[in-house]
Amino acid sequence: MNILILGPGAVGSLWATKFKLVGHHVSLWGRTSKSELSLQLDDAPLTTYSNQSITSVQEADLILITVKAWQVESAIEPLLPYISEDTIVMLMHNGMGTAPLIEAKLANNPIVIATTTHGAYKPSKQQVLHTGHGYTQLGGFNAKGAQCDFLAEVMNHALPEVHWNPNINGALWTKLAINCAINPLTAIHQCKNGELAANEFAIELANITHELVEVMNKEEIKVDFDALHATIMQVVNATAANYSSMRQDVFHRRRTEIDFITGYLLQTTEKHQISTPENTKLYQRIKQIEQSWTE
Ligand SMILES: NC(=O)c1ccc[n+]([C@@H]2O[C@H](COP(=O)([O-])OP(=O)(O)OC[C@H]3O[C@@H](n4cnc5c(N)ncnc54)[C@H](OP(=O)(O)O)[C@@H]3O)[C@@H](O)[C@H]2O)c1
Incomplete structure (x- = not known):
């Protein structure tokens, strides 16, 4: 899949590196305007990703938003003109209340909400440490999102365990x-x-x-x-x-x-x-x- 990680902090970098390891085409959208960013997960080799590429937004099958809850609205703003209606938008952060904000801007997109208990820490811009093994639950926020249960298997392959929860x-x-x-x-x-x-x-x-x-x-x-x-x-x-x-x-x-x-x-x-x-x-x-x- 073409996966764009919006907010490659600790959690976003963990998922970016894990998705890349199993063969997905992963891009980042961080706050820096550098066109490429590199990440190292634990002791694994350094991997490189395009950053802030408009094409990566246009071609994304999945946009995984891993900024903090209060950053979601402003982080998605510059991407809005380029997001296709087929792109699945997934929110993964602590707290609640951002999904309606995303729905107001992307009414026709599938919206999925995720919650994870994995622990991640970024001691430097490049390095990400997987500090605690946990599990992830996904579920649809809107009707189109509710049809995306296949994502549980895709994500489980990258970083288990992932479960689809119809009662997210x-x-x-x-x-x-x-x-x-x-x-x-x-x-x-x-x-x-x-x-x-x-x-x-x-x-x-x-x-x-x-x-x-x-x-x-x-x-x-x-x-x-x-x-x-x-x-x-x-x-x-x-x-x-x-x-x-x-x-x-x-x-x-x-x-x-x-x-x-x-x-x-x-x-x-x-x-x-x-x-x-x-x-x-x-x-x-x-x-x-x-x-x-x-x-
Ligand atoms: N870390 C964990 O172990 C963990 C576990 C479970 C849940 N969570 C939750 O997951 C969410 C993310 O946590 P985190 O620890 O990964 O936080 P984080 O390290 O601060 O990651 C957020 C990232 O989003 C970036 N960002 C902020 N605004 C942006 C924008 N407008 N455009 C692009 N990127 C932007 C930040 O950039 P800068 O680097 O420039 O600030 C940062 O890299 C939080 O809700 C947290 O509570 C975290």
């Missing part, structure tokens, strides 16, 4: 709930995920979870408090030694994905006219932290 919305909400519980707290307290298992966080985590359950049920995602709380604590314990991405973003004073994580929850809360004070407090605290960097 449920999977995304579960991931969002885990992120809402873990990310802001670890960012505010600048702690590792595992530290949230301490007693001092027990009541706060329970309150956050109660609110998440209420919103998810309103969205017709069937989940109860015990099950969601157990899932969140299981992730806290399984990733005890890790720093969450939001903790890292705050540490490095980079804009976080809060607007597409807790922010998306709050938008949904507003739609259903319910109140989620614990999550609102976390959202406001992260926004305050971000604002303090510009003051």
